[in-house]
Amino acid sequence: MKNSNLLIIISFISIVACAQKHKSIVIAEDPTTIDYTTEVVVPKLDIPWGFVFLPDGALLITEKAGKLIHFKDGVKTNIDGLPEVYLRGQGGLMDIELHPNYSENGWLYITYSSSDGEGEGGNTALIRAQLIDTKLTSVERLYKAEPNSKRGQHFGSRIEFDNDGYLYFSIGDRGNRDVNPQDITRDCGKIYRINDDGSIPNNNPFLEFPGAKTAIYSYGHRNPQGMICHPDTGEIWVHEHGPRGGDEINRIKKGKNFGWPLISYGINYSGTSFTDDTYLPGMEQPLFYWVPSIAPSGMAYVTSDVYKDWKNNLLIGSLKFEYLERLVLDNNKVVKREKLLEGMGRVRNVRQGPDGYIYASLESIGILKIVPNKY
Amino acid sequence: MKLLSFVFLIIGIFLMMFFNSSYDTQYTSYKTLKSQSQSKELKESIKRGNTVYSDFCVSCHLPNGNGVNKIYPPLANSDYLEANRYASIKGLKFGLKGKIKVNGVEYNKYMPPMGLSAEEIADVMNYMNHSWGNTFGKIVTVVEVSAIK
Numbered sequence: 050m051k052n053s054n055l056l057i058i059i060s061f062i063s064i065v066a067c068a069q070k071h072k073s074i075v076i077a078e079d080p081t082t083i084d085y086t087t088e089v090v091v092p093k094l095d096i097p098w099g100f101v102f103l104p105d106g107a108l109l110i111t112e113k114a115g116k117l118i119h120f121k122d123g124v125k126t127n128i129d130g131l132p133e134v135y136l137r138g139q140g141g142l143m144d145i146e147l148h149p150n151y152s153e154n155g156w157l158y159i160t161y162s163s164s165d166g167e168g169e170g171g172n173t174a175l176i177r178a179q180l181i182d183t184k185l186t187s188v189e190r191l192y193k194a195e196p197n198s199k200r201g202q203h204f205g206s207r208i209e210f211d212n213d214g215y216l217y218f219s220i221g222d223r224g225n226r227d228v229n230p231q232d233i234t235r236d237c238g239k240i241y242r243i244n245d246d247g248s249i250p251n252n253n254p255f256l257e258f259p260g261a262k263t264a265i266y267s268y269g270h271r272n273p274q275g276m277i278c279h280p281d282t283g284e285i286w287v288h289e290h291g292p293r294g295g296d297e298i299n300r301i302k303k304g305k306n307f308g309w310p311l312i313s314y315g316i317n318y319s320g321t322s323f324t325d326d327t328y329l330p331g332m333e334q335p336l337f338y339w340v341p342s343i344a345p346s347g348m349a350y351v352t353s354d355v356y357k358d359w360k361n362n363l364l365i366g367s368l369k370f371e372y373l374e375r376l377v378l379d380n381n382k383v384v385k386r387e388k389l390l391e392g393m394g395r396v397r398n399v400r401q402g403p404d405g406y407i408y409a410s411l412e413s414i415g416i417l418k419i420v421p422n423k424y
Numbered sequence: 425m426k427l428l429s430f431v432f433l434i435i436g437i438f439l440m441m442f443f444n445s446s447y448d449t450q451y452t453s454y455k456t457l458k459s460q461s462q463s464k465e466l467k468e469s470i471k472r473g474n475t476v477y478s479d480f481c482v483s484c485h486l487p488n489g490n491g492v493n494k495i496y497p498p499l500a501n502s503d504y505l506e507a508n509r510y511a512s513i514k515g516l517k518f519g520l521k522g523k524i525k526v527n528g529v530e531y532n533k534y535m536p537p538m539g540l541s542a543e544e545i546a547d548v549m550n551y552m553n554h555s556w557g558n559t560f561g562k563i564v565t566v567v568e569v570s571a572i573k
Contacts, residue, residue, distance in 0.1 A: 095521075095534055113536060137539035138480050201480045201538060224479065319487045371495065395533075413521070413534040 071314060071327070072340045077374060077386040084357065084422045087390065089415050090408065091120050097410035098206075099144040102403050104152050108416065109180070111159070113141035119183065130178070130185030135164040135171030138201015143173075144218075146208035148245060155179040156245065160206040160218060163193060170199035172236065173206055173220045177247070191247030192218070192264060194236035200224035203237075203290075207276035212283040215242050215250060217301070219287060221272030226310045226323075230269050234260040238309060240273065240287060240301050242266035254304030269307040269332065270299075275348030275365060286336070288345045288365060291315035292323075296342045297335035298363075300381075308332035314340055337376070337383040344369035347398030353405030356421045364389075364407060366396030373399060373409055390417070466550060466563045472543075473551025480538045481548065489556040495533065497526040500556035509549075509561060514572050516545045542569040 091097075096113035103109060107121035115134040119126040134142050140162030148156035156177050163174035172194040178185040203221025210216055222229045222238035230238025233255050241264040244250055255261035273289040285301040295315020299307055312326045314335075328334065339345070347366040351359045363376040370388075373396050377385035390396065394411035402408050407419045462470075485491045489500035499505055504526040505512055511520075520535040540548070546564045553560035 095519075096536055135539075136537070140539075141536075202483075318482050369492070369495075413532075 073338060073386075075337075075383050075386050077343075077372075077388050079391070080387050080389065085389075086420050086422070087393075088418045088420055090418045091125075091416040092414075094118075094410065094412075094415040096141075096412050097397055097416060098142065099146075099208075099398055100400065100408070100410055100416060101145050101147050101157075102400075103147075109145055109157070110410070110416070111142045111145050113143070115142045115161075117142065117145075117159075117185070119180075126183050128180065128183055128185060130188060131159075132161070132163065132174075132176060132188065132190070135162045137162065137171060137199070140171060140173075140201070140204045143204065143206035144208045146210065148177075149210050149214060157185075158191075158208050158216065158218075160204075160208060162204050164197060165190075165193055166195060166197055168197040170197040172197050172223065173204045175208070175218055175247075177245075189247065191243060192241065194220050194223075196236075198223050198225065203272040205270075205273050207274055207287070209276040209278050209285060210245075211278045211285055214245060216245055217242050217266065217276065217285050219270065219273035219276060219289075221270070221274075221289075222309065226271070230271065230309045231306070231311065233258060233262065233265050233268055236262055238268060238270050239265045240267045240270060240285070266303060267301050267305050267307060269305075269309045269311070271309040273299075274346045277348050277350050277363075280350055280352050286348070286350075288348055290344060291339070291342050293318050293320070294340035294342055296339040296345050298337040298365075298383075299333065299335050302333065306332050307335075314338040315342065336381060342369060343367035343374060345374075346396065347400075347410070349399045349401050349407065351401060351407065353401060355405040356407070356419075359407075364399045364409075366399050366409065368395045368397065368412075371395055389419070393417075462554070463563070466554070469547045469550040469563065470554050473547035473549070474555075476540065476544045476548040477551050480540065489552070489558075494529060494531070497524065497529070497531045499552050500558065502526055502558075505552060505558070506560045509564070510572065513545060513549060513564065513569055516540060516548070517569070517572060542566045545569045 098111045098113045100108055100110040107119060110118040115136060117128040117131055119128055143160045146158045148154055158177050160173060160175050162171045164171040174193040175191045176188055177191055178188040200223055202224035205219035205221035208218045218241050220237050220239055229235050242253060243264050249263045253263055255265050256263050271289050273287040275288040277286050279286055287301055288298045290296055292315045295313045312329050312332050313324055314327055316322050345365045346368050349364045351362045365374045367374055371394055372391040373389040375387040375389055376383050394414045397410045397412055399409040408416055410416045484496040485499050491498040504524055519537040523530060523532045543566050546566050546569045549564040
């Protein structure tokens with residue numbers, strides 16, 4: 050009888066000790082065969098946060114430390130004319146994106162952390178600019194989140210356009226979890242939607258809400274650092290970092306609350322819990338969640354036929370486990386996860402190039418091209 | 425018998441709460457503080473350093489300072505941290521790149537500079553040098569950090 054009591058206690062303790070909630074439904078597998086090789090296209094980069102392909106085949110690369118690099122025919126050139134970057138913690142020079150009509154209007158969009166405005170510290174800002182020779186010109190600031198904060202976390206910063214030409218970008222909760230994400234009169238912990246000139250679309254969700262930041266499109270986010278426009282549906286998909294466990298992929302919907310930190314599949318770094326709920330009415334459920342966390346960064350949707358089995362898959366970088374994750378979807382559900390590029394470095398960003406090949410930026414390495422073996 | 429199980433469960437819960445709190449970094453540093461006789465200045469610096477650590481370091485090096493094997497080097501009982509005071513401060517200030525060996529394991533990653541002030545670097549150094557059982561050296565001061573270029 051004593052033994053059974055002991056058993057009850059032990060099992061109870063182990064249940065509580067694993068405050069980890071549910072594990073991911075699908076586990077990341079090692080590939081059965083590796084039918085690709087990699088080629089370093091741009092060598093020697095520290096933290097290549099974002100990159101874009103220009104129409105002439107050049108690459109523009111953001112280095113987190115505050116450098117914008119033009120790369121063509123093996124030559125790196127530093128681009129001048131960036132605004133001052135507030136380098137602090139996870140903040141720095143972050144994402145870069147081209148206007149959908151870049152070849153006509155030349156607009157580039159860049160996110161970075163900025164100390165402009167009142168108060169000590171900084172917050173995420175978005176500019177647009179045009180590249181002339183080796184200099185950014187016509188720099189216009191389109192958004193700057195408030196208030197400034199000296200905290201080092203969660204600047205968000207991915208940029209994406211949808212098929213209607215709206216510009217979306219993310220800002221993380223800036224380490225102020227219990228104040229920012231659920232309050233639409235405050236910046237941070239949000240997905241934003243603006244017009245390409247920075248003006249607010251006249252059908253944004255919170256225009257009538259007293260005191261709301263009217264650029265907000267959805268809220269209740271922690272730190273979204275991957276964003277795509279789904280090629281078939283035009284829907285914006287983001288992924289975001291959870292704390293310990295609870296990274297998520299979310300399908301963004303107008304005016305919706307994605308729940309952080311009231312619902313989460315994660316726990317505190319220290320192992321303690323901050324919410325018991327993974328579901329509450331009025332809050333969106335993720336398309337997929339990761340437990341344990343992979344620390345996702347960058348996302349691409351494969352539309353090309355360059356790779357045998359990868360079409361219509363999602364590719365997502367893992368900073369924590371240093372691989373590129375391939376997620377196979379069936380009816381908007383993740384049915385398979387596979388590790389690519391394992392053990393090479395922290396994968397910061399991934400994109401499909403205009404040539405249909407996949408390019409990934411890895412910290413301390415540079416930008417890699419994934420070349421499939423013949424099939 | 426059911427009652428007995430219930431009582432045991434309650435005891436289990438209390439044990440668990442105690443056990444959990446001992447994992448908290450705050451508590452660890454408190455224990456560290458108590459076990460040594462430290463100057464008031466060092467104690468206060470360690471306390472501020474805990475806040476810096478929780479903000480800028482914890483997501484990679486973890487609350488227990490153990491890091492992640494082969495990816496993020498440990499700080500707890502780290503022979504590198506103990507022996508390389510100058511390089512550690514320099515790494516916090518300007519970033520740390522290239523191969524290092526920590527407790528027999530090689531790391532070849534890039535730790536970017538976090539944009540910390542000299543005072544924040546001194547504080548977080550003092551926190552790391554005097555947490556998780558570490559007792560590494562005398563107090564790191566703002567003057568010492570500022571002098572490293």
